[in-house]
Amino acid sequence: MLRLRPPPPPRNNVSSRRDHNNHVFSTRDHSDKILTQKVKPSTQLQLKSPRRGVTQQQIMIDAHHVTANTNTSIIRKPPRQSERRKDESTTQQYDKHRQRCILMHNHNTEPSSHDSLPRRRRKVSSYHSINYTQSLFVALIRLVVVSALAYFILVNVLSIIYNIISAFVSGVLLPTSRRNKLITHLDNIFVQNIEEIRQVLELAKTEFDIIESRSSSSNQSQLLHSVRGEETIGYFEQITHPGDKSVKVSVPKFYASVSMGENGSVRMFRQLTSGKLLTRELAGMIGGDPTTTAGTDPNNNAATSDRTIFVSIISKSDSRCSNTVSNVLRSAANPERIRVAVVFRINPLSKRYAPCDAPPIPCTSDPDQILCMYNANVDVYELNSELDAGAMFARHIGQRMYRGEYYALQVGVDAGIVFSDGWDEELIRQWKATNNEMAVITTYLSETRIRDGNRPINATPKRYTICHATYEGVGRERRLEHTRSDQVEQTAPPDRTQTPMLQPFWSSELSFSRGHFVLQVPYDPQLCGLDEQDEEVSMALRAFSSGYDFYTPTQSAILRTKVESSSQTDGGVGLCKANAKNKSRKRLYSLIGLDNIIDEDTIPHEYGLGAVRDTAKFFTLYGIHASEQVTEHRLCEFVTTGNMHDEFVPHIRRDGMGIDYNRISFRFHELISIHKDNHQ
Numbered sequence: 001m002l003r004l005r006p007p008p009p010p011r012n013n014v015s016s017r018r019d020h021n022n023h024v025f026s027t028r029d030h031s032d033k034i035l036t037q038k039v040k041p042s043t044q045l046q047l048k049s050p051r052r053g054v055t056q057q058q059i060m061i062d063a064h065h066v067t068a069n070t071n072t073s074i075i076r077k078p079p080r081q082s083e084r085r086k087d088e089s090t091t092q093q094y095d096k097h098r099q100r101c102i103l104m105h106n107h108n109t110e111p112s113s114h115d116s117l118p119r120r121r122r123k124v125s126s127y128h129s130i131n132y133t134q135s136l137f138v139a140l141i142r143l144v145v146v147s148a149l150a151y152f153i154l155v156n157v158l159s160i161i162y163n164i165i166s167a168f169v170s171g172v173l174l175p176t177s178r179r180n181k182l183i184t185h186l187d188n189i190f191v192q193n194i195e196e197i198r199q200v201l202e203l204a205k206t207e208f209d210i211i212e213s214r215s216s217s218s219n220q221s222q223l224l225h226s227v228r229g230e231e232t233i234g235y236f237e238q239i240t241h242p243g244d245k246s247v248k249v250s251v252p253k254f255y256a257s258v259s260m261g262e263n264g265s266v267r268m269f270r271q272l273t274s275g276k277l278l279t280r281e282l283a284g285m286i287g288g289d290p291t292t293t294a295g296t297d298p299n300n301n302a303a304t305s306d307r308t309i310f311v312s313i314i315s316k317s318d319s320r321c322s323n324t325v326s327n328v329l330r331s332a333a334n335p336e337r338i339r340v341a342v343v344f345r346i347n348p349l350s351k352r353y354a355p356c357d358a359p360p361i362p363c364t365s366d367p368d369q370i371l372c373m374y375n376a377n378v379d380v381y382e383l384n385s386e387l388d389a390g391a392m393f394a395r396h397i398g399q400r401m402y403r404g405e406y407y408a409l410q411v412g413v414d415a416g417i418v419f420s421d422g423w424d425e426e427l428i429r430q431w432k433a434t435n436n437e438m439a440v441i442t443t444y445l446s447e448t449r450i451r452d453g454n455r456p457i458n459a460t461p462k463r464y465t466i467c468h469a470t471y472e473g474v475g476r477e478r479r480l481e482h483t484r485s486d487q488v489e490q491t492a493p494p495d496r497t498q499t500p501m502l503q504p505f506w507s508s509e510l511s512f513s514r515g516h517f518v519l520q521v522p523y524d525p526q527l528c529g530l531d532e533q534d535e536e537v538s539m540a541l542r543a544f545s546s547g548y549d550f551y552t553p554t555q556s557a558i559l560r561t562k563v564e565s566s567s568q569t570d571g572g573v574g575l576c577k578a579n580a581k582n583k584s585r586k587r588l589y590s591l592i593g594l595d596n597i598i599d600e601d602t603i604p605h606e607y608g609l610g611a612v613r614d615t616a617k618f619f620t621l622y623g624i625h626a627s628e629q630v631t632e633h634r635l636c637e638f639v640t641t642g643n644m645h646d647e648f649v650p651h652i653r654r655d656g657m658g659i660d661y662n663r664i665s666f667r668f669h670e671l672i673s674i675h676k677d678n679h680q
Helices: 014-020 056-068 081-105 132-173 176-186 194-214 269-273 280-285 321-331 391-400 423-433 516-520 532-545 578-591 615-621 635-640 643-651
Strands: 236-240 248-252 258-260 265-267 309-316 338-345 378-383 407-411 417-419 439-442 462-465 470-472 479-481 488-491 510-514 549-552 558-560
Touching (some): 194 269, 194 280, 248 391, 269 516, 309 321, 321 417, 338 391, 391 532, 407 423, 423 510, 462 549, 488 635, 532 549, 532 578, 532 615
Parallel strands (some): 309 338, 309 407
Antiparallel strands (some): 258 265, 417 558, 462 488, 470 479
């Protein structure tokens, strides 16, 4: 605070000397008391130079107060030094605050040149500049967002509580029998008409036992049933040729088929199940005794002694067909359990014709030949080359020769195949290691230099993993396919040598599974002249949708020799012209849900997709974008390392009936940020 003093008193004046030591204090307003010395009105105040930090305006204001209150001032004892300092500090703070108020009130007026304090302008926030309408709109938006968030949280919480209560009620409060009925009723993917199918299987077994007893060629094992003699007793049926509707072909009936109505129409096993998942009980009836439950447990050693293998082979003009059949039986550890069915497409009048079941030396001269010893285990269906309609039509006929064997093996587009010693036990061991009733061991056959089928060979550690598929072609001809050259051939990882690994795709060169695979995923007889790529993609989607899972073997128990390209070509043969081939391809892609040209009502249900899984799940799992017709790269890295196997196998159903993909939310393309077109 600025202290104002009177003029210096004259010398030798005691009172004046005393008054000289007194100080004058001014107040902030008229209500404050003024500490000063009583002076006369005529006294002139002489002001000293202001101290640093005090303005001239402040000095003038304080002087005014002192002058105005001269007559009313009160003489008091001067305050102490500490009190004066405190009063000075308080007064200075107040003066600064009052100066700011004056400047803010007159903010439009420029400050005078003698003001030392700069004018401070308050920044105006952009929020305060929003008018009333905008503020109301923002408040409304906030209310909507908060309400939606609260609703979402409330719905999820209620859903979780409901599921917990439902699981508790159904799992604890309900009786076991009622709970099992509830689960069966809700799970619509399983077959419901179990008793009807049981009766059909019992009838089929009895029927074929009678046929086998009438056949003169049945003098060997009672475990196997041959199709020989069925045509003579009228057990064959007529089907329409896919290339020419006016041509009829006589073929064996499907196993476990039922004649319906007076017109003799046949209802297949696939029509009885409607493509739904077999129960463990029904699966055990196929390949076993339908009247008992001994065969329902795959690990029951007491029931493994009579488990047979159905081997389906198609051959086209191959003079080495009999060598391949001999090699199948000779290399098996249990040849008495092996039944071979060959569809031989050849012209009987050709010079290259040689029956597939005929040994090189007549049996009368050498009865110890393998084809002489197990001649009853071999069935050969000879299809005239003029009626040849390609590999898929031939495989359809081969499936019709199935007669209830426990396992089913499909091999080769041709008969140039070599089996390793003990191949049957090795494949059974690998299949059992999966602990999956719906497992299919499938791969491309690795090549071998050994061309002599009589020379024993061992299984090789290298095998193909089918994990890469691409879209090939242009326009309407663009299609999904996977070829041998694009797949990975390598030995199994060190920690995967005992258990087969999951893989995405299926191969027609080797497919080993339970016998019900033949009945649940039959080949379509109306597909004419299609090649191997069309066959494999369609069968993969149909088998996947029917509940089957594909595994690559731990090692190659079956190999192939290099064969002529002519024996592998099946397009444009026999009655299958270009027009018929195009119609067949459209029908095929409509069957598997990739083309909507043909009305689904015109397609027989038994040759369509299954009812267990959706093909959209297949595309999602393996990075296939059907609408854009592109596929993700690097899928093989996910498969060959075993990561896919470790991700999916824990979700196998408790009864071992395949993987429950409803519990898997995996999407392969989430692992890759950018997917590229296969043409890049």
